[in-house]
Structures are given as structure tokens and as C-alpha cells.
Amino acid sequence: MLAFQGGDAGAFDTLYQRHRGRLFRFLVREAGSRDAGEEIYQETWLRLIRHRDSYQVQARFGTYIYRLAHSCLVDHLRRQGRLWRHEEVRDELPEDAACPLPTPESEWSRHLTARALADCMQQLPAEQREVFLLKEEAEFSLADIAEITGAGLEAAKSRLRYALKKLRSCLEAAV
């Protein structure tokens, strides 16, 4: 990143190649659609390029880019009129509001379970889903997750705990 700040475009290509896949999947799965995720993904990188001079050498690049992504995510949801809250109304929806599985309930293959997990992830509140994805997709520690999301360490743990609990319930209900 320092080399990129100094004008080395090749250094940016290296950074980009290293982080593009995981960041993209994180944003698409967090946003809930490829279109929205791709839009936020582009905005994240463009924001990094525009404000490259504000990067501090003390920050790790990984947490820096995901902080930018988090900020873009929040902006995107606000533009859509959706609030970034800890607990959302979705928790109170009855189960028949969930996305129905495309196959008969008697079938239980690993592929279908992964699809079920994807469906269940979309039912999580945005903050819990984000913490889950930062852990599973980007493999950040809880301390890094707390830094990226701007929440405290305990808040990050709590969100992850709730997320896993809901995912387990959702997956069990899908069987």
C-alpha cells in the first residue's frame, strides 16, 4: 500500500489480487445479491484509490480495506432506507416467511445443506451476518472484527454468538 501511495500501480495490482475474491464474496453475501454486492465492491476499491493518501502505515491493509467495505455497506443500506440495527424485525417473522427450499424436504445432500446455509444467512440481521462472514470468509479474529465494525470486542462476540445460534436453528428446521 505504501508503494501504491508512492505511485506504483503494480503494487495495487498485487494488493487487489490478494484480496479480491474474499472481499467480493463477503460483500455479495452480506448485501444479499450479486448486483448490490458488486456495486459496493467497486465503491470500496474506488474509495481506497481516491483516499490512498489517508492510509496510515500502522494499520494492517486487511482490516483497512474491510473497514472501508463496512462503511460502504452501511451507506448502501442507508440509501435503501434500511437501518443498521443490532436487532431487526426479521427476528420476529414467523418461519413461513423464510425462503422455501427448492427441493423436497426429505432430501439432505451436502450441496442442499450449503444452499440452506446460504438461505439461512440471508435471514440473519445484517450486523450478525457481517460478523459471521468476517470470521468465516475473511478469517479475521474477533479483535480485528471489532476494529472493522467499530463495535467493541464483547459486542462482536455477542453478534457472532447470536448468528451461530440462529444458523443452527435455521439449519435444523430445514432438515
Added chain:
Amino acid sequence: MSEHDRDIDDPKISALYRQLPDEAPAPDTDALIKAAARRAVGDGPRRRFSMPALSRLTATAAALLLGISLTLHWQLHEPRDFRETTAMAPATSEDVVVQAEAGAGRELAQKPRAPAKAAEKRKVQEAFAAEPVAPAPPPAEEPASALMKPAAPPASADVAAEALQDAETRRAEADRAAAEREMFSADALTTRPQLQSPAPMARKKQSEYAASAAAAAPDYRELMVQGAYDAALAAAQRVESPTAQVDRDLLGRLLGNTAAPACARLPVATLGQDRLLCDLLLQASQARPLPADWLTRLREAGLITGEKSYRRHAVEAALNSSRD
């Protein structure tokens, strides 16, 4: 509390997560972002060293181009004056022409000829300064040889002969001028407009093409919002994109003329919003009663936003048809 507590770590869920498809950004997206980075830094430190040389090269090229443009401009705008002057040499002024003719002693159309020639000369100049297709009066210039005849008082027969010769010369000149005008007219489309104004004809044609292209391909999403589902489906057939494919399936389901189940073809990556809508419309088309507050739930869950209003309209139409 350790991070390895089961509350915050579930290997089974982690394993399931690893089975999700490995999505990646489109190549166009990669190219766009990398290009933005290059533009921002200007291709790196190396460019700083080559910048002075590049500036000199650019300045030299610009100067050459300017010189060539000015030369061409002068040549194209001043050709008549230059040639007329050459043809009339050494008579380059009206006074000299009048004096030469007076010295020759010609009476037939002599004195009026000088001002007439000047007027015609002005007309020709104006004609070439105006639109190329505008007709220009035939120039009536005499060749230099006629003007340079010795100053001897001619006989009347000689005067008539010379007048006839003048007329023939004028006709020949007029024919030549007409041919040149035609040549200029043909070239005008490629040269004159560029010299006089920045391609208004080309811009007009481009805007006409764009307008006709836009008129020929209406946005199928607009048609969906208007409720013209048949027209929307026809327009969507012409659009090649994954989103258009999903919308075509939705429209087909709405209109009841799609036999294949659309939702099953959706890839795993598009789970969520599209799948839920597909299931909604599937049920609507199969005349199953839908819960009355589904639209409200979808809106609250953020699955139908203002940005995708055409989908909201499609869902509303499906709900209305199922209640009928």
C-alpha cells in the same frame, strides 16, 4: 471466554460455508478498478522521469499539427484570390485593368467591364466563403493574355472578334468554375465543415442514429413498470444478460406462457431475493392463495426496494391476479 467456545465457533457450519460456490468479480469489474488505480497514480514512478520528454514530444506534435491546420485553412480559404490574381497577372488591381483596357482603346463593354469584373470577383469570393452547395455566380475573368495585348487602337471588326473571344473565354471560365465548385461540394462534406465548425452534420447523424436506436429498443423494465408485460417480454428477449434472463422467466410466469419452471434454473449464487420472488410468482401462477401481507413483509425485509420497482409491480400484479 476463549475464542474456541462452541458459542462462537462451529466447525460444522464452517465446513458448510466452505462448500458455498467460489464467486469472484467479473473481469470487467477487475479491469475497471485496475484502470482507476493506474489513472490515479499515472502509471507509477517511472512516468515521472519520462514526463519531460513526453511533454516536448507532445508540444512538438501540437505545433506541427497547428501549422499544418493553418496552412490547409489558408489554402482552402484563399485559393480563388490567389488563382485569380495569378490569372490576371500582372493586372492585380482594378485601376491597372481599367488603364490597360483604356490603353487598348476598346469601346465595347470596356469601362463597365472593369467594375463588372470587380463585382463578379467579389461575388465569386463570397460564394466560396459561404456554404459549398450555394451556387456561385460564374466568374467573368479575362485571361492575362487578353489584357496584355498591345495598346493599339483596334478596328471595329477586331473589336467584335475580341468580344466574341471574350465571351468564349468567359464561358470556358464559367465551365471550369462550375466543375471546381462541384469538386468543392463533394469535398465539403469531409473538409469544409471541419474547417468552419466542429462537424455539425456528423453530430446530427449520430444523434439521429442514437434516437432511432433508442426508439427501436425500449427498456423492458420501463414496460414492466407500466404493466405492459407482453411488450416487456418481447423487449427483454433482445437483451442478453443474466438479470434479463431472470426477468424474462418472471414475465413468462406472469403471463402464463412459460412451461419450464424458471426458478430451478437460478444458480445457487442468486439465492435470496430472486428466489423468493420466483417462488411467489410460481405460487401465484398455480393459483395458490398468497398471504395478504406478503408484500408488506417483503418490503420490510428489504427484498423489494425502490430501485427494483418493476419487480414490486410484478409482485403486486401476481398478488392481484391470485386474489381474483
